[in-house]
Amino acid sequence: MGVLHSVDLRQHEVEAxxxxxxxxxxxxxxxxxxxPSGEREHLDAFQRARGEKAHWRWEGSAVYVWAATHHRFCDHGAVLLNPALKARTFAPGKWIGFQPTSQGPATDWETDLGVIRILHTTRxxxxxxxxxxxxxxxxxxxxVTVCSLFGDIGATGPALSAADxxxxxLEYEAQWGTVTKLVGQRxxxxxxxxxxxxxxxxxSPGAPVTIAELLPEEEETTLREAAGPWRLVPEVQTALTDLANSLHNQRVGSVNSETRIFREHGTSPDGAPLLIAAHHPTDGHPLPRTDDRELLTRGWQTLASSQLFEAYEPLSIVMRRDPTLLPFGARTQVSDQSAAARQWATQLRPCAPSALHAVLADDAQDVTFHMDFSTGTPAVRIRSTGRRAWIFLAPLRLPGRGAQLKSVILDDEVWVTTTDRRIYPAPCAPHDHLWWGHxxxxxxxxxxxxxxxxxxxxxxxxxxxDHWSQAPEGLTKLLNRPHQPGTELSRSALELARARGR
Structure with a gap:
């Protein structure tokens, strides 16, 4: 369970x-x-010089929970943790109604203890x-008590935080089963x-299960709105709609999984019964997806190279959600002062910023835009105060042109030099990293x-x-050594290390 809201109490406050x-x-x-253990306040030198005394403090919720479980103090402790509740028989509670509150939607229940308000939110x-x-x-x-959902499952049902x-x-953890017993119904x-x-x-009690649509989240809405202006470019419209459908289907799957887990716990021997009060419509789900990966990639490539403002948000979303749809590797940042980066920069050409350049630059102010046309790699150079760096997307492959790998430079990125006197960031997939050293x-x-x-x-x-099983043992050992940044490993050294691992 997550962290509960509480305050520290001094001695006179605990006594009160x-x-x-x-x-x-x-x-x-x-x-x-x-x-519960207390902790003495820390006084700085000025407070000690003024003769201030260090007071003891106790975590308030811990004291409140402790009081509830001790006979002498249980009437002054957490209401829903009073051990007397286990032995008592309660008259059936009564549903009072729905309450639109400042903290979210709530239901109120009249019980022998007084009204219990349940907030249906996990904030x-x-x-x-x-x-x-x-x-x-x-x-x-x-x-008398307000309960709020925590999102996960407690011992007897959905986990609850409570405050009297x-x-x-002083918030404390309460049991769904205790509230169910007080209410006298699911x-x-x-x-x-x-x-x-x-x-x-x-x-309301006895009402049928509500069928309610899942409202689209902001990302899904953004993608669908962006698809409209691109209706004359079918591959872009398809790419945007497909990702929007994917996000929607993921939410539907998440709701189905969440519902199944809580329903099963509610019917388990340890769980208190609960009522699944709403579900989404099943007709028309899941939304259709596109199997043509090449078509989707072409669509996103068109967006990436576009200079239209409307392409910025969709590209930001795909970078977060599924960067494999773009024809680039991992997002990488390196210092513009490293020798390898400076050498690589000589191969770049200034260019007009594309929507993808804008995504890489984010909110940086002093930015220039570049392209490595041999690999299609977009790059931005940031020279703001305290931040001088290149940000780029790693290539997925390097141009051949009959050249071979000449050496590898281990800097803040793994760099590859070639026999035709070029240098490149090593190719890398979007979700991977090329790490070296301890x-x-x-x-x-x-x-x-x-x-x-x-x-x-x-x-x-x-x-x-399967890089764990495919990587040669000798080459892995070589890269696992604590090399100094800028270390260059020749082809012969790499070949020798590889041969030792076979």
Missing amino acids: LLHLAQGELDHLLEEAKDF RATAAAMAEELSEVADAQGV TAQPQ LPWWPGPLRRADVISQW GYGDRPTEAAWVITQLLDDLSAEVSLT
């Missing part, structure tokens, strides 16, 4: 919480060996915020994307496997599949 007389906490600390600290808000109005509207209106600043639960006021407000248990098998393929064919479209 537990209804102790002044100084009585000292005696309690001697007697109660299981009392952090909402239980404390709602309890604080209620504590400031007359009688807290009858609400009597001590709203509690409704909604999957994350359907925790919306328009959906939850439709529910790795605390990791080993540079990816770089070793890429290099060994380039030794055989400089223009090979390198594969990193």
Whole structure:
């Protein structure tokens, strides 16, 4: 379970919480060996010079939970953790209704303890915020405790954080099963994307399961809106629509998985029963996808080379979601002061910025735009204060032209020099990295496997599949040594190391 909202309490505040007389906490600390540990405040030199005293502090929620489980203090502790609840028999609770609150959609339940409000949101600290808000109005509207979802599964059902209106600043973990017992019926639960006021407000005990559409998230909407202006370029429209459909299908799959997991837990021997209150429509799902990968890549390449502003957001999305759709490798940043980068920069040519250049530059101010036309690699040079770097996308393959790999330079990137006096960033797939040097248990098998393929064919479209088993042991050992940045390994040294691993 995640971090709960809480505050630290000084001695007089702990005594007030537990209804102790002044100084009585000292005696309690001697007697109660299981009392939560405190921590003395740190005073800086100025505070000590002023004669200030270092106070002890205790984590408030820990004290509140401890109080609930001890007979003498249970009436002053966390309401839903009072052990007496396990032994008591409660009259069936009553659903009061839906509440649109400042902290999200909620349902209120009348119980023998008072009203329990359940917030159907996983935003952090909402239980404390709602309890604080209620504590400031007359009688807290009858609400004694506010519960909020945590998103994962607790011991008896969906994990809950709780905050009592009597001590709203102290959140604690509550059990779905305890609230179910107090309510006296199955509690409704909604999957994350359907925790919306328009959906939850439709529910009441005995109501049928609500069928509600999944509203598109911002990325999906952006892609669909961008597809409109590109209707005359079919491959671009297809690429944008396909990714939008992919994101939608992923959300549907996530909702289905979440629903299945919580439904199964609710029917397990340890779980408290719950009611799945809403589902998305199944007709028309999943949305259609395109199998023609080459068509999609052409579409994204057209967007990448475009200078239209409308291409920027879609490219930002595909870079985050599926960079394999672009004909480039991993996003890479290197210092513009390294010798290898300076040599490579002489091969680049200034160019008008494309939409992909804009994505690489992000919000940098002092930027120039370049292209390595031999590999099609876009690059931007940033020379802002405190930041002087090249940012580029690694090539997927290098031009052959009858040349061979001459050497490898290990700098902040793995560089390849060739027998026709060229230098390139080593080719690399979008989700991989070419690492070298000590790795605390990791080993540079990816770089070793890429290099060994380039030794055989400089223009090979390198594969990193099964690099753990494919990389020659000797070459891996060579790259795993702590080389100084800028170290150049000749072809003969690389060949010798490779031969030792066979």
